[in-house]
Amino acid sequence: MVITIRRATRSQIPEIVSYVMASRAKTFPGQDEAILPDLARFKETYIENPDGCFLTAHDEDGQIVAAIGYLAYEPRFPQLDLGHERVVEVVRLFVDPSWRRAGLASRLFAELTRHAHEAGIGRLYLHTHPHLPGAIRFWQRQGFAILDIQETTGWGTVVHMSRLSEAPLSASLEVDFVQNAGPPKLNGAFAANYQQIQSF
Template sequence: MAVIIRRATRNQIPEIVKFVMASRAKTFPGQGQTTLPDLAHFQETYIEHRDGCFLTAHGEDDQIVAAIGYLAYEPRFAQLDLGHDRVVEVVRLYVDPSWRRAGLASRLFAELMRHAHEAGIGRLYLHTHPHLPGAIQFWERQGFVILDVQETTRWGSVVHMSRLSDPSSSFLEPHIVPNTGMPKPNNLFGASHQQIQGF
């Protein structure tokens, strides 16, 4: 199936917001349908901001079938030290169920990485959850490493991950100990990874 990947434009915003909110409702049922701040201020966050980018994938009927974006990282997790590079947060990766398992998510992320690298972004951050099938493994295949696993009352386990934006660094970056910037010993990473797999 042919897919076209595009960078978001202002006239696409209503369609993008509708797709993301519908996808989010299926992924996180019961979380409410209030428009999220980044979507409510989509133009300022993803189109006008130098650390913003949003991509959509379109099928043959030109309907959105997948989406992904990054926005300026807000350092709201005290246990993480992501260094002094320009850091963005990867968000809103959703793929229509009928288009899954065809490599579309990887294609979208590769294109997002290209934009980040060309924009001079230093590091990409994201967080995900063990209850999302295959999410941790998917992001590890994209070169992300686990920085921390946080337990929360609202979201359960939150897995914080990061990677450099340089495509050549995909699988070469050391695992980082939070708040130190120092490589995490392999045995500690292995233990935390096993803990995550057991959720």
């Protein structure tokens, strides 16, 4: 089956918002169902902002089967030092269950990285959670390095990760640590959780 990847346009906003909210409800059951701020301001966040981009994957019938985006990074985590580069946050990666383990997430991310590089973005940041099956290893395969592991009251363990936008996708985790972020700081909550995270 042929998959088409498209950059979001204004006319697609209602369909995209509906898809993301439904996917989020399935992934994070019990969370607040109010529309998320970035989705409520989709045009301003992903279409009009030079630090925004949103991609969708469509099947042969034109239905959305996966999505991913990036938006301007908000420096809300004081423990992170992402340098002075232009930083965006990778968000809203969802893939329909029937399309998982088929390489679609990697293909979507590769296309998103191409857009980021062409836009002059210096660094990609994201955070994920150990309770999402395979998420940490997936992002490590995409060249992301773990920067910090944080315990929160609302979301449990949060794993902060980053990579350069122009780094090859095959770049090793060790090289990324050395060139971009330095080695992980094995103290506090990070030290307590680092070994556990490696088992995911």
